[in-house]
Amino acid sequence: MSNWNSYSPADLPEAVVKKAVQMGADDVVVTSGIDDTKQIRFANNSITTSKSWASTGLSIYLTKDKRILSTQVNELSEIDRTLDELMKRIKMMQPNEEYGGIYSGKPKFRKNVAEPTVAAMVEELFVHVDAAISSAQEAGASRVAGVLYSSSGEMHQATSGGSIGTYGSSSLEISVRAMSDAESSGHMVQSVTSPMNFEPARVGRTAGELAIESRNPEIGKEGKFDVVFSPMIFANIMERVGSSCSAGSVDAGMSFFTDMIGKKVASEKFTCYDDATNPESLDSLPFDEEGAPTGKTSLIEKGILKTYLHNTSTAKRYGTVSTGNAGLVFPSPWTTCLEPGQDTRDQLISQVNDGYYMTNTWYTRFQNYQTGDFSTIPRDAIFHIKNGKLDKPVKDIRISENMLNILKNVKAVGNDPMQVHWWEVETPVFVPHVLVENVNITKSTQ
Amino acid sequence: MDARLELDRDLATMAVDKALDQGAEYAEARMESFVTNGLFLKNGNPEIAGFGTFSGMCVRVLVKGGVGFASTDILKKDNVLNRAETAVKMAKASASLVKDRIVLSDEPTHIADYAVEQKKKIVDVGLDDIVEVLTHIDKAMTESAPLASRFIQLRMEERTKFFANSDDSKIGSRIPRIAIFTIPTIKDGDKISQAMIQRGMAMGWEYMDPVNRSEEICHEIAMTHKNMKEGVKAPTGKIDMVLGPEVVGIAAHESCGHPYEADRISGREAAQAGESFVNAKMMGSRIGSSVASVVDDPTLENSYGFYLYDDEGVKARPKILIKDGMINEFLHNRETSAVMDMGQSNAGARANNYDREAIVRMSNTFVSPGDHNDEELFEGIKLGVYMKNFMEWNIDDKRYNQRYIGREAYLIENGQVKGPVKAPILELTTPAFWNAIDAVGKKLEFSAATCGKGEPGQGIPVYTGGPHIRLKDITLGVSN
Structure with a gap:
């Protein structure tokens, strides 16, 4: 019986790894975390609930003869029993013949600590919410809804490959949707890792302005149109680009980039990468889930697909090296970034004679993940573009398209990237405005 | 009942009492414990199996029209009482900015306990049983149509809950749930189609009869293939x-x-x-x-x-x-x-x-x-x-x-x-x-x-x- 209470949070994972190896495990990854997250939700200009989550946990990933198990433990007193259970159960598992081990090495990882003021915030959070609501109302919105998060945490990881990492992080996020009437709304978000950069009033004002500008929309037309996408809406496309680059997605039939390495998958204007090094991103850990160093990985360069995202196992099968994107089961992107271009938003709009400017979307759903056939429903402020200028607001249209068509029809990329992470976009994305030609628009038949 | 699913119900009533002491006009505590078991099979390969026992509690309170909510994943007296205090603190901070005071409907008090019966309990299922059933289904899938790739995910849990509030309601439940999800990619020549298939019930392991589940899933795949080919x-x-x-x-x-x-x-x-x-x-x-x-x-x-x-x-x-x-x-x-x-x-x-x-x-x-x-x-x-x-x-x-x-x-x-x-x-x-x-x-x-x-x-x-x-x-x- 070990005295797990005697270990500091930073030393505990390594001690558990050692114990598991002594018990006969081959590869072991142990990650512990403590997190303090607060949330304030608001709707109809008023706060609807305020929450506080105190989370702790220890996750254990363990292999023996290519048999793989994982579990979590919330209480230190359960660690011994859990390790016994893991070693007992693993005998009942069948080997994963595609398993290729985990990263081996002792790299030095960059350090980061959580901003201490974030965890201490309580009253300030309500002041931020009040600022967002007031600014949206001052811009003309009649009703304002949204959510604010503060998050602060620390994680420690040790692996049987020798990797030991510690990382602290904190963030503030706000999402504001402003309504001016039953048919007109605007939505804006912001996610920051430094409280100095947090601008809830600007976010509220932008949402309010979009709500006012989109009043009295008319039902849009169906057909093929050039579309200027705002970062909020194109982030939905980019998130799927990132996940489709995972070798795990390719293997499972969930990628529209299957068998396309080295091939043209997008227009020459389209260059994107996965980035775990940007301190402004919500997801920028220096080590991945098997302890490998993370970095910046070029995914698509001038339209050509360069690589999939890998962990050690998928890299071995594909004859390459890990990109530092484990996911012990599925490699996954950290932060998907679209390389900015030269044009401002207005310059993109000026290139469209008859098309749409879309500022948000909802429910991107696939008919077939491998072919990339999908549809999504633009919402909030949508505008008709006529002769290079924003014209009347529009409603009730749907994009019914194919992901590869969208990427190949990118005509120009804007110069104004922003981080998008909210209810509809779970993996952080840095993306500017984007102009896409010949986008298929449909609408309800009756 | 399996010891892992037992809840110390006194903790919930303590949390409610603590919240009331701190100034809550209404308080409720919901504590849960659950055992999970799952397996992910990709292209016939058992990628990873997961299991765990989890427990925790949330406290929700109402103070002057403001709602506060706090949770913990450690069911110990100190943690639970701290969370009750925090919930009241959040509600008080929110109350000063609430423009529409939140009110809850009056409801009758209930004292109840109920459970879904299982012929074979989720908590007693061995990983070897799970591997065997999923492997059977996977093999049947490959025989039902030409598949380019496939994955199957099985997840099951048995969850106990205990709810207590300041209206003196006290309700316990125990519900097992089991579900299987698969996306096979059917490829025939240059035609590709996918089917997203989910099946599930609130039931014990008896639900995972390999023959019945295979037949259901394989029928869907075969029909999707036929539709793709001949449509x-x-x-x-x-x-x-x-x-x-x-x-x-x-x-x-x-x-x-x-x-x-x-x-x-x-x-x-x-x-x-x-x-x-x-x-x-x-x-x-x-x-x-x-x-x-x-x-x-x-x-x-x-x-x-x-x-x-x-x-x-x-x-x-x-x-x-x-x-x-x-x-x-x-x-x-x-x-x-x-x-x-x-x-x-x-x-x-x-x-x-x-x-x-x-x-x-x-x-x-x-x-x-x-x-x-x-x-x-x-x-x-x-x-x-x-x-x-x-x-x-x-x-x-x-x-x-x-x-x-x-x-x-x-x-x-x-x-x-x-x-x-x-x-x-x-x-x-x-x-x-x-x-x-x-x-x-x-x-x-x-x-x-x-x-x-x-x-x-x-x-x-x-x-x-x-x-x-x-x-x-x-x-x-x-x-x-």
């Missing part, structure tokens, strides 16, 4: 349609259940799950034809969305959302029933875990059976399409514009079901959908699904369902 272009212009229970179920869920959620109608979900084209003034007005009725019923035994008391301690009952084509009832929790002056909640409050707030959710939502035999639905259709199930679907956040693309679909000519048609698109408004129904079948069927809503997102187990229905004069879209 011809669907007819254009105005036609009649017959929809299978799977399509009827998702339409009932998406275009009736969601827009009738009172928190959407009142605007609480505006920045997340969205609002609704329905408003409170539309209660009692016509939304569909006189043969269209929709029910949400959490009390169906062994259903995937089963519960007898909701997560606010309100006793569950069936809710008739559309009755004979008229808007009849919304889905409520205690907050929305107070906002809409309903008197009492109809027990629609659910949370998917102890660290999530209970919000308005569906349970088992379905079109009520009618009086037609399935064969009668096809009779008299000169030209039409039978959409048996769907692949892509979506609907806007007000639930007004909906779209379903058929996966398995057939031409109907002169009352007879003919050969397959490829990917017909039903894209129409919600009133148009419900008004187009002119006949409803007798035989009710359900599908298991996971409904997403809330911030942070809460996937919640539900059934969607209905019998076959017939739609008149529909304009179909066709895939490019």
